[in-house]
Amino acid sequence: MDILKISQKLDKIERLLLVNKKVLTFEEACEYTGLKPSYLYKKTSTKQIPFSKPNGGKIFFNKEKLDNWLLQNESKSKNDIEKQALSYVLKNKKRQ
Template identity: 55%
Template sequence: MKNDISDALRKNDELPDIRNTIEEMILKSHLCNKAALTVDECALYTGMAKSYIYKLTHEGIIPHAKPNGKKIFFDRLELDQWLLGNKIKGDISDSDFIKKKAESLNKKASINYR
């Protein structure tokens, strides 16, 4: 009986965490369908701190709009392009990687069959 009560209390303590997780997932899903994001939504969408986003807007680094001169908005598609804008290519191309991997597997296979 005592274990049942403690289990119930423990599960009850977990409910707010589960609820918060579900609410955050719903909000993030909603953000993917919005064209314009606020600073709060941008922070959630990018995982960056609000203060850092404000710094980036102040320095003109992140694309944004101030239609009424005060509130900041972000075009989600422009934000995606900006986030992925500084791509760094790997040392080898995909075809070279596949070729090297195949050679490695062939060497291992030939060693195992001897």
């Protein structure tokens, strides 16, 4: 096995291990989210993202809270909007 393949396999293993962690370091959070460190620092400094800083030191993230933050402001698909509209119309017809 060549070095490139070994390196790719190690990267894959590291990503899989990262998914199972509950608490992420700043660097791990960048890797996990794909966000640049400068952007993540900006979000923590303006308190726009949930994080912990025990003893005023390193920054840590609760992975579940990070996932919730990443998934906020969801855009519904056209199909979901049509289903919601149909449900609304049918519900209002029953009231009449």
